[in-house]
Amino acid sequence: MAFLKTIREVGKYFHDIYSGVASLMRGMKVTGSYFTRPGSIVTQRYPENRDTLKMFDNFKGELMLIHDENNLHSCNVCNTCARKCPNGSIEIIYKKVEGADGRSKKILDKYVYHLDTCSFCGLCVPACDELALKFDQKFEHAVFDKRKLTKVLNKPGSSSKTTNE
């Protein structure tokens, strides 16, 4: 019996070697097959494909104030977006002017957006009743100077739709 046991153990020894090598071969088949198929490369050549690289419509890039062709935006300084922002990334600086009807009215002076503290939670966009805000497709946020991340969203010379009416 002891002899049989030895035979079995020797058999197991060689079976271990065989099954081990076979399992290694299976793994090598996977990597080897990818090696022979250059079509499976998934790398995107980023700076070269800048022209064709299109982000999805919903992509949350930078916040922007929508301006129409007459350089008009629709912010009416209600401050909802600033209040909704969890990080205090939006600051709305306004000035009070005398309206046509004699009542003082708030007019947007600077819509300040701190990109450095923004966490792209997207609470501000649906909060706006005037639909004045949206996220654009920009994703290259890197700058050399941190101060450049503080942006003024209303374009120079733009005015609000509501004041013009």
Next chain:
Amino acid sequence: MDIELKEKEEYIINMGPQHPSTHGVLRFELCLLGEQVKYVIPHCGYIHRGIEKMCEHLTYPQLVHLTDRMDYLSAHINNEAVALCVEKSMNVEVSDRVKYIRTILSELTRIASHQLWWSAFGMDLGALTTFFYGLRDREKILDIFEESTGSRLTQSFITPGGLMGDVHPNFQKRVAEFIKYFRKKLPEYDQLLTGNVIFRERTKGIGIMSKEDAIDYGVTGPSGRGSGFHCDIRKIEPYSAYPFVEVNEVTLTEGDTYARYLVRIKEMWESLNILEQLVDNVPAGPIMLELKAIKAPKGEYYQRVETARGELGVYIVSDGGPSPARMKFRSPNFSNLFIINKLAAGHKIADLVAISGSLDLVIPDIDR
């Protein structure tokens, strides 16, 4: 305390806070006896941001985005936990459409998380190619997320009361495509790693965790289920669309590193099955409830969900104000971490790496 007093002349090594195998800023204090690990003391807190304190200053919709940053690999599920807890406190129910979409997103998140875990686990064991295969397939899921939610990692899409927006019209088609794609790719994972003789030798019988230990230490998720601990919240307290689908809890009884590995691989198959049941049946309906103000009434609320790593508990104490008076996240990784000394003591350094890899720790979730 498993740890005896430190003797003189011990060979102490600090593994971390910057170390390739701790996957983040976690520090293991190792006492070595040659190659053998005598004991491990985990030191955490390197990425403690005080999320629970920050939540006390934010309104409920605002604090959702902080939960993304806890376990960033299951961001959707963390969001869902908060949303469910707040909805439970307000005693409202979202539409079936929201429930279905939430569950699809959660299951996609689970697959993505397991894919990243698989990649990193292979790296831990020295198989460098796994990393790229896992990430290649995860990219498909992230594209689905990006198309619908606008972000790839920290989506903040699920919010108390519903969703931040409707999903993209392509959503269901892309998910169905992904299911087909990934069913083809998953066997490759097995060929590359699961069947490999070196891998089996490295993981089988290493770091055996008994069921009692798992319950005692509160080790949940795939790590706990590898020990036979039936801890799947999707089965115990079904939420969202889980009551509508057939969920099979994957459990194994060996409790070693290989069992924890297999549970995750099988869970990916299981998640694909769940997705398949859901993706063609998404009903129509509103995506956001019409609520005057989203705030929890006075009281205490607790919601358990199953993230990719285990049981996430959200505990809200509210005074009825716009912000919670106390927000506690019972994060799965916090409990999963501290069993490591029990599992790794007596094994080799290489085994410690395998064990900590098989526990699938995400450090920001431990520290919060």
Next chain:
Amino acid sequence: MQTEQLTTLITSWVPSQQPGVSKQYPEFILPADQVHFVAQSLKAHPETKMDYLFCLTANDRKDGFHVVYHLTSTVYHHVVVLKVILPDKENPSVPTVSDIWRSAEYFEREVYDLFGIRFENHPDLRRLFLEDDWVGFPLRKDYKDSFTLER
């Protein structure tokens, strides 16, 4: 086990228990010196078998610190919440349950770290997240530092 049965059971152990306010899970407010005994009994009792402590936390309320224990059974899947109110805000202390559930050891270290509640007989009560020389306990309501975002 249903809420009524749990109430009678816990009342038989601690007559001075009070029902909590939570509607979600059965909740019991216990005196600080009884919590270890109740915890042990809940784990040992064949009809409760509360062997899994899934959450231990504290919160800072007006009437003192509340230490909250969320227990469940892996056999029966029923949940019970124990709560201890510590009116002494200067030097709060409660007996540890880390000898009953190992998971409590680290939950208690976290609570000690962030609230300053001492757990008696805890084997290794050190700060967990913050540095050892940190001053104050951040999750207390009266905690002030220079960089908390105030709204």
Next chain:
Amino acid sequence: MYDFAPLIDSITSYLNTNFSPFWAGLLAMVMLGLVLLLIYAVLGLYLVYAERKICARMQNRMGPNRVGPMGLFQTIADLIKLLLKELIFIRNADNFLFNIAPFIVIVASIMAIGSIPFGKGLQAIDLNIGVLYILAISSMGVIGILIAGWASNSKYSVIGAMRSGAQVISYELSVGLALLCIITYAGTMQFSEIIASQQNGWWIFKGHLPAMIAFAVYLVAGTAETNRGPFDLAEAESELTAGFHTEYSGIKFAFFFLAEYMNMFIIAAVATTLFLGGWLPFHLFQWQGFNQVMDFIPPVFWFFGKTAFVIYLMMWFKWTFPRLRIDQLLALEWKYLLPINLMNLILISFLTLMQWHF
């Protein structure tokens, strides 16, 4: 055809007629040294490039593609970067040993390359104990690794160095025994004669199954000896950050890095020479036409082609398999490779004795 001996003879005779014997010898040495160093540097750099391209293809990536066409100059750019980098001074390190360790490693591999036959007559020194010389020299490298680990005054480095010591010393045995199989067949240790004995067929084909087993064992043990692939325990990125060269920076790190790749080349070159017929072309039976076409390809190409094949195999191993644990590594050597090898050697001795090989 393509014999380099006349070229080298003419250079030697030119030196001997125009210079005194002392200067002639010195000039010959300097020329040889420069040529070897050039081969060493270029080969090392392009092996790194090849590895990066191959692993990229296996991982569905593109690999280096920015510096030069297809990234061909990437490794040269890396070398320049490493040359310009600061050499970090380690506090409390043994400075003399710390500085000398990379040189030991790199000198060992340069010396080994000297006796490798790249083509007919294209061999710096044709020792009559060539195989023994290579074994002796290449095992010197481990001394450098041990010194590097010890002198860095870092705990990770020491563990890496000790692992490397245990590993290289035990796998040296298998490498030696596997080579001994072919030496038994060929009856000589001189590289030129081993190649000459393969004129009528490479040893891996005419040595029957035992030669194939010896080749497989040699490949595994050789991979282990270079601290590569699934046997990179001495570096073990995920366990010991970088093992024995954790504390090295700049050009000293580059020395370790180059030496690793050159050791791989040496292992592959020795495998080529002993098992795959060195620079001999592939001949098939008596097909004259086919054989003449094969003869037309220069021997240097044959040598590098075969070496590249072996190197590709080693890279394939590395990018597919997980790393072994230290005890499994030693178990593989002492429980599997060594017994198989010994049995194999007995079998081969018997075959040689009976003259059963072709």
